Amino acid sequence: MGTNAEFSIKRQVFFCYGHRLRDYAGPCKNLHGHNAKVEIELASKQLDRKGMVADFIDVGRIMKNWIDKTFDHKLLLRQDDPLIPILKEQGEPLFIMEQNPTAEHIAQLIFEYATTQGLPVVSVTFWETEHAAATYSNP
Numbered sequence: 025m026g027t028n029a030e031f032s033i034k035r036q037v038f039f040c041y042g043h044r045l046r047d048y049a050g051p052c053k054n055l056h057g058h059n060a061k062v063e064i065e066l067a068s069k070q071l072d073r074k075g076m077v078a079d080f081i082d083v084g085r086i087m088k089n090w091i092d093k094t095f096d097h098k099l100l101l102r103q104d105d106p107l108i109p110i111l112k113e114q115g116e117p118l119f120i121m122e123q124n125p126t127a128e129h130i131a132q133l134i135f136e137y138a139t140t141q142g143l144p145v146v147s148v149t150f151w152e153t154e155h156a157a158a159t160y161s162n163p
């Protein structure tokens with residue numbers, strides 16, 4: 025076994041969200057929704073005393089809870105989107121982002137949260153549709 029060998033695990037989380045992109049001419053410029061799949065990959069050269077990189081149950085509890093609370097059934101909008109005041113007034117649940125709410129930026133936010141929770145995350149892949157995904161990683 026080489027010295028760079030390591031174990032990795034993946035946990036998937038599914039949720040629904042709406043968004044629209046600014047400064048963009050494709051169909052994602054209009055308000056619409058996606059059924060997202062998030063794949064969180066953790067890695068470690070050594071296993072813990074249970075023989076695990078991390079317990080799937082712990083990873084699921086930490087990440088699924090936060091993802092549901094933060095993004096599920098919310099509208100993800102860029103901070104300068106002119107719809108924000110109107111939707112706030114109507115009581116719509118929003119998640120406001122500094123950057124365009126693309127798969128890339130959502131993957132990055134999820135990665136950064138996993139890091140703050142002490143999880144040995146190496147990548148987050150965010151599937152916006154069955155066919156299209158973006159990955160943020162720190163190999």
Ligand SMILES: [Zn+2]
Nearest residue numbers: 043052056058
């Ligand atoms: Zn979209």
